[in-house]
Amino acid sequence: xxxxxxxxxxxxxxxxxxxxxxxxxxxxxxxxxxxxxxxxxxxxxxxxxxxxxxxxxxxxxxxxxxxxxxxxxxxxxxxxxxxxxxxxxxxxxxxxxxxxxxxxxxxxxxxxxxxxxxxxxxxxxxxxxxxxxxxxxxxxxxxxxxxxxxxxxxxxxxxxxxxxxxxxxxxxxxxxxxxxxxxxxxxxxxxxxxxxxxxxxxxxxxxxxxxxxxxxxxxxxxxxxxxxxxxxxxxxxxxxxxxxxxxxxxxxxxxxxxxxxxxxxxxxxxxxxxxxxxxxxxxxxxxxxxxxxxxxxxxxxxxxxxxxxxxxxxxxxxxxxxxxxxxxxxxxxxxxxxxxxxxxxxxxxxxxxxxx
Amino acid sequence: xxxxxxxxxxxxxxxxxxxxxxxxxxxxxxxxxxxxxxxxxxxxxxxxxxxxxxxxxxxxxxxxxxxxxxxxxxxxxxxxxxxxxxxxxxxxxxxxxxxxxxxxxxxxxxxxxxxxxxxxxxxxxxxxxxxxxxxxxxxxxxxxxxxxxxxxxxxxxxxxxxxxxxxxxxxxxxxxxxxxxxxxxxxxxxxxxxxxxxxxxxxxxxxxxxxxxxxxxxxxxxxxxxxxxxxxxxxxxxxxxxxxxxxxxxxxxxxxx
Numbered sequence: 001x002x003x004x005x006x007x008x009x010x011x012x013x014x015x016x017x018x019x020x021x022x023x024x025x026x027x028x029x030x031x032x033x034x035x036x037x038x039x040x041x042x043x044x045x046x047x048x049x050x051x052x053x054x055x056x057x058x059x060x061x062x063x064x065x066x067x068x069x070x071x072x073x074x075x076x077x078x079x080x081x082x083x084x085x086x087x088x089x090x091x092x093x094x095x096x097x098x099x100x101x102x103x104x105x106x107x108x109x110x111x112x113x114x115x116x117x118x119x120x121x122x123x124x125x126x127x128x129x130x131x132x133x134x135x136x137x138x139x140x141x142x143x144x145x146x147x148x149x150x151x152x153x154x155x156x157x158x159x160x161x162x163x164x165x166x167x168x169x170x171x172x173x174x175x176x177x178x179x180x181x182x183x184x185x186x187x188x189x190x191x192x193x194x195x196x197x198x199x200x201x202x203x204x205x206x207x208x209x210x211x212x213x214x215x216x217x218x219x220x221x222x223x224x225x226x227x228x229x230x231x232x233x234x235x236x237x238x239x240x241x242x243x244x245x246x247x248x249x250x251x252x253x254x255x256x257x258x259x260x261x262x263x264x265x266x267x268x269x270x271x272x273x274x275x276x277x278x279x280x281x282x283x284x285x286x287x288x289x290x291x292x293x294x295x296x297x298x299x300x301x302x303x304x305x306x307x308x309x310x311x312x313x314x315x316x317x318x319x320x321x322x323x324x325x326x327x328x329x330x331x332x333x334x335x336x337x338x339x340x341x342x343x344x345x346x347x348x349x350x351x352x353x354x355x356x
Numbered sequence: 357x358x359x360x361x362x363x364x365x366x367x368x369x370x371x372x373x374x375x376x377x378x379x380x381x382x383x384x385x386x387x388x389x390x391x392x393x394x395x396x397x398x399x400x401x402x403x404x405x406x407x408x409x410x411x412x413x414x415x416x417x418x419x420x421x422x423x424x425x426x427x428x429x430x431x432x433x434x435x436x437x438x439x440x441x442x443x444x445x446x447x448x449x450x451x452x453x454x455x456x457x458x459x460x461x462x463x464x465x466x467x468x469x470x471x472x473x474x475x476x477x478x479x480x481x482x483x484x485x486x487x488x489x490x491x492x493x494x495x496x497x498x499x500x501x502x503x504x505x506x507x508x509x510x511x512x513x514x515x516x517x518x519x520x521x522x523x524x525x526x527x528x529x530x531x532x533x534x535x536x537x538x539x540x541x542x543x544x545x546x547x548x549x550x551x552x553x554x555x556x557x558x559x560x561x562x563x564x565x566x567x568x569x570x571x572x573x574x575x576x577x578x579x580x581x582x583x584x585x586x587x588x589x590x591x592x593x594x595x596x597x598x599x600x601x602x603x604x605x606x607x608x609x610x611x612x613x
Contacts, residue, residue, distance in 0.1 A: 176415075180368070180439040183459035187374035238368045241393070242417070279394050279418040309510045313523060333543065338512065338519035345518075 016063040021134075022056075028130060029055035032122045040115060050094040050119065057090040058083050058127045062134065076135035083131045084124060091120040161326025173210050181234050188237075199237050205230035210264065221288060221298065222254030224263040228286055231264060235271055242281025243271075249288045253296065259327050265316045266300040266346045273314070274304025274343055282343060294352030303343040307336070317346075328354045360476060361389045361407035365398035365424065366437065367416045371458065375411060375437070378462055383469045395419025399427045407432060409472060411456075414438040414494070422494045425487075433472055434487065443497055451490035507560035513539050513546035520546070524563065528577045528593050529600055530555055532570035565609045567591065567602040581610045 029051040036051075037044050065082045069075050095116055099105035107113060181203060188196040209227030225247055232245045267286060275282040282303040289297050317334070324332045331354035339345040362379070366372045372391050379386055389405045392398035394416045402410060410432045412421035425434055438444045439458040448455040454468055510521040526542040536547040537555060550558075556566045566572045573591055580592040581602065589602035589610065602610070 175440045178440075179458055180371075183374070183439065184368060184370045186459045187370045190374070191377070237370070240369060242367070277417055279396065281417075307510065307521060308504070309508050309512060309521075310505050312505050312509050335543070336510070336521040336523075338521065344521075 016066065017059070021059060021063075024130070025055040025059040026052055028126055032119070032126060036118055036122060039118065041111065042115065046098075050091075051123070053094050054087070054090045054119065054123050057093075058086055058123070058131075061086045062131050066138070076132065076139070079135055080128045080131050083127045087123045087127055088120050091116055091123060094119075157325065157329075160322050163322065173207070180238065184238050195237070199234065202230040202233040202237075206234060210261070217257075219258060219260035220254060221249060221256045221258040221263075224258050224260065225249040225254065225286070227261075228263050228267045231267060232271075232284065232286075239276070239281060242278070243275055244281075244283040245285070246283075247286040249286070249298075250290075253288050253290065256296065258298070259323055262320055262323065262348065263298060263300070265320045266348075269314065269316055269346065270300050270302035270304065270344070273307065273311075274302035276304075278305045296350045296352075297347050298350075299345055299347035301339045301343065301345040303339060303341075306338065306342055307344050324348065359387060360385060360409065361387045361405065362409040362411065363390045363392060363398065363401055363405065363407045363432075364388055364411045365392035365395070365416065365421065366411075366413040367393050368413075369393075371413070371437075375465075378465050379469070382462065382466050383473070386469075395421060395424035398424045402428050402432065408476070409433045409435065411435045411437055414441060414444055420498060422491055422498055426491050426495065430487065433475065435468060435472070444494060447490045447494050447497075451486040453487060453490050505560075508555075508558045511539055511541075511548065513548045515544065515546050522546075524559065525574075525576065527574050528596060529574060530572040531600075565606075567600065567606045567609055569603060571600050573600055 030048065032055075033044065033048040033051045037047060040047050061082050062079050065079045066075060068078075070078055095112060096103070099109075099112075105112075185196065185199055185203065187193075188199055205226065209223065209230065229247045232243070232247065236243050236245065263286070267284065270284050275284060282305075284303075285299075285301045287299055287301075291297060321334055324334060328350060331351040333349050335347050335349060337345040337347070360383075364372050364375050366375070376388050376391075379388060386409070389407050390401040392401050396419045398410065398412065398416075398421075399419070410425075410428055412425055412434060414421040414436055415438070416424075421436060425436070428434065433454070435454040435456065436444070436448055437456045437458060445455065445457060447453075454471060456464060456468060508524055510523060511527060512519050512521055514520075522539065522541050522543075528540045528542070530552065531538045531540070532552045533547060535549075535551075537550055537552055539546050539548055552566070552570055552572060556564075556572055559572065563575055564572050565575055573593075577593050577596075578591055579594045582590045582592065584590055587604045587607055589607055591600040591602055593600070
């Protein structure tokens with residue numbers, strides 16, 4: 001965070017009074033003096049002195065207004081107008097010393113009036129033009145600055161996407177889940193239960209879906225639905241008295257591209273933080289819908305214990321946010337809502353531009 | 357030999373069944389008098405049946421196995437059952453507490469049964485201190501594993517007909533609006549009932565700062581602070597047009613930055 005301080009004016013003004021700017025202003029003063037010299041009776045040195053003083057005054061006005069940055073008009077416009085306004089005043093002021101500060105002396109002398117008018121006219125052309133040029137340059141610099149900023153943000157995003165993918169590759173299948181599930185399977189097998197075969201099928205489907213994959217460009221919402229169905233079927237075997245679930249994805253949305261494991265993350269959260277902590281358990285509903293606006297909404301609702309305002313978001317949700325950002329940019333978001341009468345509803349909203 | 361009774365507590369029915377059937381084979385004289393589905397039931401059923409042995413799953417809904425063990429304490433021989441929880445296994449090992457890791461095979465359970473039997477043949481005086489220490493250690497460990505912060509992580513706000521949970525890191529600023537507070541975040545804005553004063557206490561001071569009687573700002577979303585007249589200042593936010601006032605008494609917030 002940087003502290004921009006227009007007050008006191010001295011420091012900022014000095015910083016902006018670069019050698020480059022002073023040189024340009026003085027060079028311009030030399031040019032104006034050289035152009036006017038043949039017309040004037042005044043010695044060249046005096047004329048040059050006057051134009052140089054005017055140039056410096058205009059430069060100070062330009063910088064001063066640049067620091068001020070008024071909110072009611074664009075800075076460049078204020079600078080151009082301010083410089084134009086300063087021209088006659090400054091020109092008049094440089095004539096005063098030569099007549100000992102006598103205002104009427106300037107106005108009564110015809111040559112001086114025409115000299116004043118000539119210098120003022122030249123400065124009036126040169127000053128605002130230079131101001132405009134400088135303002136445009138400043139704007140360019142700002143734009144360049146901003147595009148660098150954007151580039152930086154983009155590269156940060158790319159890095160975050162890579163991080164998210166690496167985390168995804170890292171231990172996605174929780175050992176706790178796996179061993180508890182295997183303990184259940186063991187009982188089914190040892191007791192010769194007919195449930196053993198379908199449960200093993202679900203376990204295989206889950207493991208296949210949850211295996212880390214490097215490229216999930218071809219993952220679809222239909223694949224994800226099958227994965228979460230297998231996962232929920234395994235959880236149902238483990239907690240038949242506490243879990244109810246439905247997975248209902250419209251046929252038309254099953255082919256839609258969808259980041260792998262994104263839906264599973266939400267379903268795992270619903271089980272782990274919603275239904276499992278509750279003695280009574282709860283119901284999990286997985287669904288998807290295309291809204292009239294074209295937005296696709298994919299949701300996981302549970303009627304579990306809900307979330308307190310002080311519950312820290314797990315790494316699952318944080319990673320999911322990062323992945324959505326990496327895949328969709330700003331065209332997708334993760335929303336958490338209270339589910340009525342109790343529990344939590346998590347939904348991923350994907351704007352039409354991003355859903356294919 | 358007197359009657360030996362046991363209680364089995366696990367939230368997963370198949371695992372209760374497996375333990376029961378294995379015990380029936382390995383220790384036919386043992387009578388499993390009750391099944392509990394969570395810590396609360398385990399304690400209730402224990403008080404009714406007073407079994408000598410309790411098999412306790414560590415992870416159970418509501419009251420977990422460790423808290424149930426604290427309640428049952430030295431009144432029974434405890435055997436903890438856990439699924440791949442290294443920290444728990446370590447604690448049990450060090451405290452010489454009986455435990456089983458799911459999925460366990462029958463040979464491992466036979467060892468446990470053997471140990472329990474010898475203990476019943478001798479005087480049933482268990483070393484209680486080791487158990488207490490392990491329970492305390494695991495209890496605090498489990499609390500840490502269910503992350504809950506001292507500060508607000510979410511702001512609940514009504515948006516349309518639903519209540520949104522807005523992650524605090526997405527909140528740009530909060531502004532008093534008569535009796536309510538306006539929350540402005542990446543995805544929109546909403547009014548909530550909490551006052552600025554309550555919010556100032558509940559939000560993490562590392563991230564949020566009150567900068568005006570009626571304004572709290574997310575410091576991570578501030579792009580620039582412009583000093584103004586009379587020791588006041590104005591805040592510019594990343595990607596937003598509006599300016600937020602910083603009043604005299606709060607300007608010090610930005611002094612060190």
